[in-house]
Amino acid sequence: MTATTTKRPFGVGLLDALAGPHGIDRYLEILRPVWSLGDARAQVTEVRRPTRDSVTLTLRPNRGWSGFTAGQFIRMGVEINGVRETRCYSPACSEGAHGVIEITVRRHPEGKVSGFLVDNARPGMHVELSEADGDFILPAERPAHVLLLSGGSGITPVMAMLRTLCEEGHRGSITFLHYSRGPADVAYKAELDELARRHPNVRVVHGHTREAGGDLAGHIDAGHLRAARVDPACTPAFACGPPSLIEAARQLWPDELLHTESFLPPSLTIIGDDATGSISFTGSGQRVENDGRTLLEQAERAELSPDFGCRMGICKTCTCRKTAGVVRNALTGQVSAAEDEDIQICVSVPVGDVALEL
């Protein structure tokens, strides 16, 4: 979770030798938590609550963090009741935002971290950061016309793309189509209106799925695209949102023009009667009968506590070495039988006997 930069200032080697075996950061952080030469950390400098169930945090990272590309996500660690909980968030600021990261978190009904942040985030708090990751990004050669499509809290990475394009002075047309339940749920309403006012090539279209008052009503379909004057046959789309939105977009766009990122974990739990074999956790000497769920869930059932982040196959925090057996990727259906292979246990379901280094 902590990222170590390879380039260290002169003299840090000597300081680390003097501060061994703990290292100089373990002394600096006692003075101030974000004072670290090697670990990426940030202090919360501003907290806003733009809608009834979301919070926007402005973070000031230390020098251990080396920036991001619009659309990517970071893993953020927050301490709740003594336990460091790590989740993935996409910054919503532009790539060139000077020394700050902005994230918006929406309360997830069963989300421990999202609920905690919405209720308790305050300036002065510090968080752990990872380097940015993910390939949901704009191509280096910017497309002439583009649709940025989002649903709910999926607005953040496409918001970063929109702000980055605007800052770059992008001339092509940008349609920003965002779906939310109702007008009170749009996290970036004022910012979007302001961007549309200042940039004539930016058009913002609001779709509301439950309440009236938007430009479009209900869920995305071909009619919505016609009304928004978007031709899916020739307009690349960058879409982020719940699985239903992503699935609908797949029906409307040709594969080569659609780039997606889903925010809610797709339903992975398949407790099948056909689950066979057993799982050996070789690190702890434990063994459980396979119940058909993901290896992460089964490890947790065995009272192991493997690291995890997104629980949906994105962030690779849970990556573990599989030493034997066959697993199926619950997202892609791909079956893998290689020995000594690193797998993401949050989306891997055992097929028969499996041995994991856990």
Add this chain to the structure above:
Amino acid sequence: MSITHAHMTPEQAEAFGKELDAIRERVLADVGQRDADYIRKVIRAQRGLEVAGRGLMFAGFFPPAWVAGTAALSVSKILDNMEIGHNVMHGQYDWMKDPELTSKGFEWDSACPGDQWRHSHNYMHHTHTNILGKDRDIGYGVLRMSEDQRWHPYYLGNPLYATLLATFFQYGVALHDLEVEEITAGRATWGEKREMAQKIWQKVRRQTLKDYVLFPLLTGPSLPFTLAGNAVANLNRNLWSFMIIFCGHFPDGVEEFTEEETADETRGEWYYRQLLGSANLTGGKLFHIMSGNLSHQIEHHLFPDLPAHRYAEISVEVREICERYGLPYNAGPLHQQFGSVVKKICRLALPGRGGSDAAPAMEKPEVALAAAA
């Protein structure tokens, strides 16, 4: 279980185990902010004392500064090794998911590499506690600490070896997992141990460089004072940790087990062996912290991965359970427990099962139990 120990039927052992399991479950369900705040507070105190100690050495030519600096550094090293290092490396704070406080990743201010200690201590010693021939902490491969270890003229040096081990304890602990006696006995070769020996050497070199080269040089004119202060701080830590650790399993009344009698141990019987094989030290709150809460050795052996600062409150319940089952609960002040350890070290230098001058407490455990019951 052998009849030489306190009697317990399999049903009693099972019920006893369930009661202890219940304590464990309850504490595990309750760990949280309080424990995180506690360990961070100890770490802040340790790091603060270390910086103060290192800083005072710059004025080491001034005797009060030297004494204060050496004291601060001694306490810092003791806290680092015992209340922080030992306990973090047991996984007592793994649930915090803080990479700096995980059992796998932590490294301590000692010559012994963390990885090797986790094997020799967490696994070998805590699994095979007080089983002769399996628990290598009985005598650390150099001392005769049990009547059942066969005597040899070599053991005439028992008190001398113990003094040397106490003085250089951090190096003794570092070499512990190497099992040098396996090589001298011809059961292992140096080739097999090379990689392990290299890791020990690297750690020893880094520790030596820091305490005996870099910091003395850095303090310039105070160089000889810093050198002496650092050596005394290391010595203090060595003597203190030796004393506390030897009081954990070797005072009078602590029982040993054989491989045969523990072959088919149930969970309840495992708890029972941990209880009978450990002894507590009584004292104040500061004493418990400075001992890394190993003063609650019984609770530590029953629940090695529960946050150690909770052992004091857990011990009230454990004592009460032991009373109900008629089991001994070995506890005493440091001078008494360590006194009996020193006597044992001297007594076992001589042949036989302790000689004719054996104190009453040397008699077989059922007598000790009858006295306790």
